[in-house]
Amino acid sequence: MNINKLVLKEIVRRKLNFFLGLISVVFAVTTVTGALTMLKIHDLKTGEIIAQKELETSERMIILEDDYRKIMKNLGFNLLILPKDQNLNDLYADDFASKYMPESFVDSLAASPSMLIRHLLPSLQQKIEWPEKRRTIILTGVRGEVPFLHKDPKEPMMVAVPKGTMIVGYELHNSLDIKTGDELKLMGRTFKIEKCNEARGNKDDITIWIDLQEAQELLQKEEEINAILALKCHCSGSDLASVRDEVYSVLPGTQVIEKGTSVLARAEARDRAAKEAQDAILSEKIHRNNLRKERENFASILVPLVLLTSTLWIAFLFIINVRSRKSEIGILRAVGVKEISIMKLFLYKALLIGLSGAFIGYFLGFGIGSIWGGLFSVSFFSVSQFALTLLFAPLLALLAAYIPATIAARQDPAEILRED
Amino acid sequence: MLQLENITKKYTKENQTILALNGVTLKASEGEFVVVSGASGSGKTTLLLAAGGLLKPSSGKIQINSTDIYNLTQEERSVFRANNIGFVFQQYHLIPYLTIIENVKVPMLANKSNISDKEVIELIDSLGLKDRLHHIPAELSAGEKQRTALARALLFKPKILLADEITGNLDPENIEIVMNRLADFKNSGGTILLVTHDKEVSKKADRIVYLEKGEILRS
Numbered sequence: 001m002n003i004n005k006l007v008l009k010e011i012v013r014r015k016l017n018f019f020l021g022l023i024s025v026v027f028a029v030t031t032v033t034g035a036l037t038m039l040k041i042h043d044l045k046t047g048e049i050i051a052q053k054e055l056e057t058s059e060r061m062i063i064l065e066d067d068y069r070k071i072m073k074n075l076g077f078n079l080l081i082l083p084k085d086q087n088l089n090d091l092y093a094d095d096f097a098s099k100y101m102p103e104s105f106v107d108s109l110a111a112s113p114s115m116l117i118r119h120l121l122p123s124l125q126q127k128i129e130w131p132e133k134r135r136t137i138i139l140t141g142v143r144g145e146v147p148f149l150h151k152d153p154k155e156p157m158m159v160a161v162p163k164g165t166m167i168v169g170y171e172l173h174n175s176l177d178i179k180t181g182d183e184l185k186l187m188g189r190t191f192k193i194e195k196c197n198e199a200r201g202n203k204d205d206i207t208i209w210i211d212l213q214e215a216q217e218l219l220q221k222e223e224e225i226n227a228i229l230a231l232k233c234h235c236s237g238s239d240l241a242s243v244r245d246e247v248y249s250v251l252p253g254t255q256v257i258e259k260g261t262s263v264l265a266r267a268e269a270r271d272r273a274a275k276e277a278q279d280a281i282l283s284e285k286i287h288r289n290n291l292r293k294e295r296e297n298f299a300s301i302l303v304p305l306v307l308l309t310s311t312l313w314i315a316f317l318f319i320i321n322v323r324s325r326k327s328e329i330g331i332l333r334a335v336g337v338k339e340i341s342i343m344k345l346f347l348y349k350a351l352l353i354g355l356s357g358a359f360i361g362y363f364l365g366f367g368i369g370s371i372w373g374g375l376f377s378v379s380f381f382s383v384s385q386f387a388l389t390l391l392f393a394p395l396l397a398l399l400a401a402y403i404p405a406t407i408a409a410r411q412d413p414a415e416i417l418r419e420d
Numbered sequence: 421m422l423q424l425e426n427i428t429k430k431y432t433k434e435n436q437t438i439l440a441l442n443g444v445t446l447k448a449s450e451g452e453f454v455v456v457s458g459a460s461g462s463g464k465t466t467l468l469l470a471a472g473g474l475l476k477p478s479s480g481k482i483q484i485n486s487t488d489i490y491n492l493t494q495e496e497r498s499v500f501r502a503n504n505i506g507f508v509f510q511q512y513h514l515i516p517y518l519t520i521i522e523n524v525k526v527p528m529l530a531n532k533s534n535i536s537d538k539e540v541i542e543l544i545d546s547l548g549l550k551d552r553l554h555h556i557p558a559e560l561s562a563g564e565k566q567r568t569a570l571a572r573a574l575l576f577k578p579k580i581l582l583a584d585e586i587t588g589n590l591d592p593e594n595i596e597i598v599m600n601r602l603a604d605f606k607n608s609g610g611t612i613l614l615v616t617h618d619k620e621v622s623k624k625a626d627r628i629v630y631l632e633k634g635e636i637l638r639s
Contacts, residue, residue, distance in 0.1 A: 001525040006518075013517030331513035334474060335572070336502025336530030338495055414475035417509060418465055 003341055007348045014321070018353065021317045021397070025357025028310035029393050030365035033385070035299035037369025040380055042295060045373070046288040053284055057277035064273060079117070080259045081105075081228035081247055088257065095203045096125040096138060097226035103212075105251050106228050110146045112250040117243060120146040121229040124215050130208075132185045133176060137169075138207040139186075141215020141225075163211045165194035171205035173197075186210070187218045229259075307396065314353070314400035318346060322408040329408055330416030339409040346408055350401030354394030362389045422448040422471060422580055422611050427480035429466055429634070440466040441477065442634040448627075450579070453602065453612040455622045458631035464615040465584055467631065471613060472505050472582045473497045484580060502530035506573030510585035512565040514557040514572075520544065520564075521553045524571045531576050540575070546604075547571050548597055563594030570601060581605055583614045587621050599624055 011018045082091070083099040090098055106122040124141040144160025161167055166186065168178055173196040178184065182193045191210060199205060216222050230247075244256045322329075329342055362385075370376040429441040440463045448454045456464050469475035471482060473489045482489050484504055489497055514523045524540055544550060547567040557565055566586055573581055581602070587595045599621065606612055614625065622628050630637040 001522060001528040003529065006515075006529070009517050009522070327511070327513050328515050331507075331509075331515070332526070332529065333498070334472070334501070334507045334513075335527040336498045336500075338498050338530070341529060414469040417469065417474070417507075417513070 003344050004348065007345060007352070010325075010345070011349060011352065014324075017317055017321050018349070021314050021350075021353040022357050022360070024310040024313045024317070025353055025393050025397055026361040026364060028306050028396065029358050029361025029389055030368060031306040032303055033362050033365025033389065034369035034372060035295075035303055035365075036385065037366050037380055038373040039292065039295060039299070041370065041373030041375045042288070042292050045375065046285075046292070049288065050281060050285060053277075053281045057274075057281065060277060061274055079230040079243060080257050081109075081230055081251065081254050082257065083226060084253050084255050086226070086255065091257075094127065096127065096140075098126075100124075100221060100224040100226045101253065103216075103223045103225045105254065106146050106225065109228065109230075109247065109250050112246075117230045117246070119230065122146060122212065122225045123227050123229060124212055124219065124221060124225045125227065126219050126221075128187075128219075131187060135172065135176070136206070137172065138203055139215055139219065140207050140209045141212035141219075142209055143212035161194060161209050161211050163214060164191060165210070166191040167195045167197060167209040168193060169205040169207040170197050170199040172208065174199075189214070189218065228254075230256075311396060311400045314350070314397055315404060318350070318401045318404035319407070321349075322346065322404045325408070326411065326416050329411055330413045333411075333413035334417060342409040343405040346401050346405035347398055350397040350405075351394050354397030355390065357397070358389045358393030361393065362386055421450055421483075421485060422446075422613065423481075423483040424467075424471060425481045425483075427467070427470060427477045427482065429463070429470060429475065430478045439634050441470065444480070444631075444634070444636055446629060446636065448580075448611045448613055450611055451606055451609045453606045453614070453624065453626045455625035455628045456613060456615045456631060457617065457622060457628055458637075462631040463634040464631055466634075468582050468584050468613060468615050471580075472507060473501050498530065502527060503576065504579045506576075506578035506581045508566070508569050508573045508581070508583040508586045510588045512557070512569040514565055514568055516557055519554045519556055520549060520560070520568050523557065523568055524575060526572055527575050533576060535575065543571050543574060544568075547601055561594075562589040563591060563597070566590055566594065567597060567601075570598060574601070574605060577608075578610065580611045580613065583612065583616075585615055585617070587616060587618050595621065 082097050083101040086097050086099040103122060106120055109117070110120055122143060126139055128137060128139050129135070130137045142161055166184070172178065173193075178193055178196060180193050180196055183190055184193065185191075186208065197204065210218075212225070216224060230243075247254060247256050332342060332345075366381065367376075370380065424444055424446040427441050427444040428439070431438045431440055444463075444467060446454070446467075456467060458464050466475060470477050473482075473492075476490050484500075487500065489500060492500055515526060518526070521537075521540060521544065524544055525535075528535065541550065541553065544553060547570060549564060549567055549571065552560060552564055552568075557568070560568065566589065570583075570586070573583075583602075587598060590598065595618075602612055602614070603624070612625075614621070616622060
């Protein structure tokens with residue numbers, strides 16, 4: 001006969017008392033574990049949702065950037081660097097510049113450590129009478145893209161027109177029945193038709209493109225140009241002032257105007273879309289955080305309340321148990337059982353209630369928390385949390401049983417035995 | 421030997437002092453069977469509990485084999501009780517969820533002396549309860565319960581047996597069984613202090629002590 005056997009026998013005899021205590025611990029542990037599991041699932045889901053949204057945004061931005069690049073390429077340039085004395089009224093009236101600046105400007109710009117401009121295309125344009133065909137045309141000399149010395153070479157957005165060849169606008173080749181491969185004279189010089197452009201519905205349809213140097217020779221404007229088309233970096237859509245400052249710092253004798261507003265608008269739209277996507281992610285984060293706080297607040301009220309109720313309930317059950325075992329305590333004391341052993345009778349029982357309750361409650365709470373959180377995975381099972389539960393639930397039960405156990409141990413056996 | 425010297429026990433109840441024992445002096449030698457008799461409220465049970473080390477007297481000295489039991493600490497007194505004193509009460513005080521053999525072994529919770537199951541069964545058999553070893557108290561008659569309580573008190577062969585109205589609920593047959601077992605105990609050198617109203621039982625005592633209002637009238 002020993003205390004442990006007595007405890008087990010008493011539990012078997014008074015199953016209801018043990019069961020009610022066990023339910024209390026199970027309820028407390030289930031609540032705590034359920035709340036923790038649910039919050040853990042919430043955090044995991046938040047991470048997954050945000051990661052998914054970021055991935056979607058990233059994919060959307062790649063598509064947007066690709067679209068943007070294509071749009072930019074199709075629309076041409078978004079900045080025009082002109083001689084400082086170019087009258088903009090004339091420019092807008094004629095749709096080309098009438099003043100000139102040194103061709104070396106473009107080389108100076110290309111040699112500068114520009115951060116904002118990616119592509120430079122110098123050109124020389126002049127409206128002339130095509131003497132051989134008696135047609136007014138815009139003769140444009142181009143030399144293709146001028147590479148930046150300080151940057152990795154990019155794929156050129158426009159290639160040069162080979163010497164001795166020309167590209168003809170739609171209206172010209174259509175009305176004059178010009179075909180690719182034909183040879184034509186322009187201002188006394190023979191050119192082979194490199195390409196006949198599709199209709200664009202603008203001055204390009206009456207434009208002839210030839211090599212810049214040949215154009216300079218024909219127009220007697222050696223080493224002169226009247227515009228540099230600059231394609232700004234697509235990574236910023238609203239920093240024209242910065243680009244201007246950068247150009248003016250290298251080429252003080254120029255003016256910079258915006259060309260291709262739709263490109264900028266699209267760039268701004270892209271940036272706006274990116275910002276909206278970021279805002280959506282931020283909003284989702286805030287929403288998830290708020291939801292977590294709500295759940296945390298709920299748990300922070302529920303958990304202490306349940307723990308307190310469980311503790312009081314266990315204490316109440318032990319007081320009932322002590323009262324119903326007065327005679328037993330009296331005779332045990334009479335036969336010489338010490339106070340500490342009487343306490344052990346109750347504390348061991350509390351320990352068993354706590355351990356059993358922790359074991360059952362943890363797995364129950366894990367299951368309920370998973371259902372509540374809407375996700376079940378064994379990866380949420382935490383050995384350390386389980387160990388802590390196995391430590392704290394018995395401590396809770398011991399705490400609740402301590403005062404009743406002390407009362408039991410300090411009962412006067414003489415009084416009990418005399419009463420009976 | 422049990423020796424009570426000028427024992428007084430006072431209670432305070434509702435601002436009134438009650439004198440349960442008043443200068444009681446009593447000696448019971450080894451192998452002596454002393455009956456304590458008296459009317460209800462005369463202090464018999466108080467005397468028994470005080471003699472057993474469960475109720476500290478207000479004054480006086482109680483010695484068992486020269487040990488002043490109230491000079492011991494509570495823990496020491498518990499150990500002393502486990503080794504030297506057996507208790508039997510009218511209400512048996514059996515533990516309801518233990519079988520008869522387990523109830524008899526309850527003193528082993530306090531006394532670590534080694535007693536084999538065979539010895540326990542022999543003791544139970546000597547009280548005619550061998551067929552009831554694995555029954556719980558609720559399945560026993562009053563006589564069987566009292567015999568179980570007596571077996572429990574005798575488990576460690578105590579020097580002193582303190583019994584309070586142990587025949588009060590028993591039929592003559594059971595009284596005889598119990599008294600025979602008490603006689604065996606006495607004959608083996610044990611001291612018995614039995615509180616009873618039963619005149620037939622008192623006749624078997626070596627000495628009868630009459631208590632009235634906490635004082636010994638005669639012995």
